[in-house]
Amino acid sequence: MTAVQAGPVLGEPVLEVSKLCIDYGLPEDGGVRAVTDVTFTLRRGEVLGLAGESGSGKSTLAYAIPRLLRAPGVITGGDVIFHQRPVGGGPSQAVDMLTADAETLANIRWVDLSMVFQSAMHALNPVARIEGQLTDVLRRHRPGWSPAQRKERAVELLQMVGISADRLRAFPHELSGGMRQRVMIAMALALEPALVIMDEPTTALDVVTQREIIEELMELRERLGFAVIFITHDLSLLLELADTIAIMYAGRLVEMATATELVRAPRHPYSQGLLNSFPALHGAKKRMVGIPGAPPSLRAMPAGCKFHPRCVHAGESCLSVEPRLARPNGSFSARTVACTLQDGSRPTPAELALPDPAETAPSRFRTPAAAVPAPSDPNQNLTVGDLS
């Protein structure tokens, strides 16, 4: 295998999405808008967490970027630029994903941009052996390789995710849920892409398996330097692994900040409500309230700020004016939020005006200490030895 470049070149963008709009159904056929004016930039090696509830448009957005959204999904506006590294090296080339033809897309897919789906059970072809499903992508994108080379690579990939080579001949139904998801991850990394989009990759798994796979995934990311768009409704998990978190509500980005900023000092009432929806594992028990009401239906969107019917801070202007994503008033960080409480027009409630954390350290997976197993923290993990 070719050697991986030494570490990700942070700062260089790999994906630029601007003002992306996505509908279900054509406008002429009475389609509904599912994603509105989403703008963000993803840099090489960055882990972007996309959090939101069902119907918030997070999956729609993720599938539309590689233009894999199913009918009746339609992209109705905006731009998606993917910065493709040429095979032989050299400066990256900007590819407009929305004007690209089928062949251009086919050549970007999996080579530069791959995906991991929520349910590996459904994402693996039930009637084909693991080997065939790992090598078909090599046969397509590495035409010069011999069958022996492809097989060798398939073995290497399986071993990378901790599966023994003898499972190559297995069918998907012969593997456990965790193993199937590992196969999917191995498959996604087969061509060492620059970006992996992960749609709730661990939601269907048990918590122990989920943890094992997340740890493995982040270790691989550290080693191979790919960027990740990680979609989940589980904000508490995202806070542990993402560099940047984008919170979606009703098809819009309502807040985007580093994981540390978001968990320590949320700016949007919805972000704060979400954070307060996860009971803590430790510390004093306190009564929590979640967020009243339910997310709006796509067909009956409220006017103004889409969150106002559920927002305790909603004011007069929220009913009619839709806030734009902007840097919060008085913040020096690169974070953005879409809320009139943060643009200086209204007083900001204290709980939404906590100071930005001083150290905007990337997620713990980025610290060198995470690469080697950390010594256990006695407060976190009680060992049996402590008991007697």
Add this chain to the structure above:
Amino acid sequence: MTDSVTPPAGTAPTVVHGPKREGTPALEARGLTKHFPVGRGKVVHAVEEISIALPEATVTAVVGESGSGKSTLARLLTGLIKPTSGELLLDGKPVGTSAKALRAYTSDVHLVLQDPFSSLNSAHSVGYHIERPLKLHSDVRGAELDAKVVELLDRVSLSPGAEFAAKYPHELSGGQRQRVAIARGLAVRPRVLLADEPVSMLDVSIRLGVLNLFDGLREDERLAILYVTHDIASARYLADTIVVMYAGQVVESGPAEQITDAPQHPYTQLLLSAAPDPARDQAPELRGSGSPPSLVNPPSGCRFHPRCPFAMAVCKEQAPPSLPVGTDQVAACWLHSPEHKAEADAVSAQI
């Protein structure tokens, strides 16, 4: 962390899990066992010898991974499936096996299921769903019945109740459906509410609303609630007592905060270290790997031993008894047995 314990030598007394309260528990299960035949003489050992007591006005959380038998336990408690062995006691009285006794039992014990999208029949209105248990188990009829339906809907915060009663399930959101399912359970003033993952399919922001509803019912209706979940953080939030299940058996139980703050069984520790925790800033160290065993051929001895980093010789051979490890806390683990203390210390020191 705890004082050394003195389990009675040689005997393995039946340990009854669940919140410790004075008086007779609303529902008690003794030695419940369920083996499902799967053909060719094989059986799935889904639930083994579980004794659990649910006193009124308490919440007991049953936590475990998929396939741990927690849902089967909940269904055994409804009387919906017959246990292979063991018995149920309602207010201290054994539940009869006659059709009449079982029908009476169904008015006292209700089950709320996981999927709010399939737990209501799309062919019937919300009102119908709530009327049925009333018609089956009470003499309320006519205008009184309608008033009762409205009152029940209001009680689960579906107001105005009359309006909701006329709606059909497809017009409701997931959280609202789950409230209808709970209202139906409350219709005939049950003693016990069994909730099988009642919030796992709901949106994150509305889960707490439903959990808080359970919390309120515990006090207001003096209900004995069994909360089955895979989410140990929500179990800690809602429950008085947490019961941890693994491969059909209870491995640890005790007061909720004690379990999450001072887990004594290696499996509970594994579960806790794997759970997402935003407060954590270091990678958790997972002790133990692999996946749950087949319940057709469960491992010998302690069923957790193939995954357990502390496994000793005895763990492979003998199933551990439930040993007291703290105030009202028990763990089924040989590490806590005085006879194996020396070996346990040695194993722990290595890790």
Add this chain to the structure above:
Amino acid sequence: MPLLIRRIGFYLIAAYAAITLDFFIPRMLPGNALSAILTQMRGVVTPAQLASMAAEYGADDKQSLLSQYFTYVGHTLSGNFGLSLSHQETPVSTVLGGDLPWTIGLIGSATVVAFLLGTLIGIMAGWRRGGLLDAIVPVSTFFQAIPYFVLGLLLLIIFGSDLAWFPIGGGYDTTNRYVTYVQGWNWPYMSSVLQHLVLPGTTVVLASIAGWIVGMRNMMITTMDEDYVLVAAAKGLSRFRVIGIAARNAILPTISNFTLSISLVVTGAVLVEVVFDYPGIGNEMFNAITAADYPLLQGILLVVTFAVLIANFLADLAYVVLDPRSRREA
């Protein structure tokens, strides 16, 4: 292979049920009808044969029903279906031996064509939903809603009598007095056979193809909603590979639904033979009914049932080969 063993068990039960049903059918007839049949045969067969036939139908009381039954099962299993009354007492097995190749040729070729063509059209229609091919689907269903023989009649009227493009009946040309065919693998004979096969074959294909098309189309649409098909597209695989992966999975339920269709196709085709006066089993059956030739009828019923069961078994085999999940231990 628990699936296959279960299925073989089922076929044995079904075959046994068919044999037993066959035994009881003549006995279920109202008494008068039975004696009427025997009376009708009096001139045709010798008294000894008549006695044995009466015994076989239970019209004489010398044998118990049970021993009659065992005699009958023994005869059937050894391929002895008795003598055909309408064919100068030729053994039924000989009569059927002459008819079978025609029927197998007709149904076999029509089924293969309908399956291949229908599946292909179904795949394309499902892939391009709302496309041109998808518009064919309702049209094909019309043919399916018309009884086989009515469709045959319509084709016969249009292409046989009206346009006279094809012969209107028979298995090969018997009217041409200048040519005498030597039956066998020679071109003049075979071309005449093929010419006579076109209309009945087309009828069976048209009537049965919609089942394959619609079944395959709907399964394609369902399968294309599966993540693994999207994964194939996301991998950058060629469109034909993606279609191939979807089709490979979509065809499995189609094959397992074969059972539903095959006995309909066979009975339908049997009627088509009557319309086209085709020298196969179906026409033989029609004649046997007219002549009240019960031994022949019984033989035909058994042969057709067994053929359907064998076809089903072949479909099961194909399924087991194609779906690895069916090979799993229970």
Add this chain to the structure above:
Amino acid sequence: MTSTLPTETMTGGSPATPAAPARRRRRHYPIKVQVGAGITLFFILIAIFGPELAPHSAAWVANTTNGTPQPPSGSNWLGTDNTQHDLYSALLLGARSTLLISFVAGAFATVLSVAMGVTSGYVGGVTDEVMSIITNIFLALPGLLILMVILKPLPPGDQNNSLVIGFVVALSSWAYGARALRAQTLTLRDQDYVVSARVIGERKRRIVIYEILPNLLPIVAASFIFTVIYGMGVYVALCYLGVVSPASGSWGTLLQTAQASGAIEANQWWWYLPPALCIALVGIGLALLNFGIDEIINPRIRSSRSKRRDVKFQLGLTPVVRPATSTVVEGEQL
């Protein structure tokens, strides 16, 4: 005819698209269903009022000594047959027995298939095993051929009894519906709402009738229509073969006499074409109805039509439509 029946593989639509918009309830039935219902209703009316509409009775004979069938004319709209009976009247008269037997057969078969399928699926266990084997045997047996053997020797009284004929025809067709209903019942039985009904103490019979049956109705309707089509095919075939000869005549009888008198060779189209077309039309009308029901059962198979013909939805190539410039970007077509 595999697909006129919903099969087990088509059960249940999963909420696959995470953010799929809520489907609007259709107020208008699809055009297919409207046309299908129209055709079917038309022929049902003919079956009911046919004898009143017919210009001549069955016994009427044209006042001619000519032995050859007469082509259509002002006095005999569809001409006459070789015995100079009016074919237009015969067509109207034949509608009744043809449709009556089809619908009687459909009704009997539906009752049988619901009883067998739902019982088998809900009760499960050995009952299910035995019932499934019986169902599968009925599927594998060539029903029509057995019917021919059974019906041929029936006395004329029974041959004209539409209940007897309908029931016997139903015996050969119920198994298709039973199989589909069993599969769907198996799915519904494990639905949470059925479990909930058991938890509150509902009795078995009430669960089957009130909780399961309402959700099976589309499949019951589809299987009813299927058996009506099948029943008509079988009945017409039996008449055509002369196995059954109803006194009142049927469309199959018309075909049988036409065939027997060499009408096809003589190209006397007015004799055999009208009944053949009527049979085909009824079949098509019912098939259209079934199409609509199929799409209700499984909305995914609906062939959606967009107002924009220039936008193609294709797997793995999400279309881009910018309303401002209205330019459509897409890949090449297949």
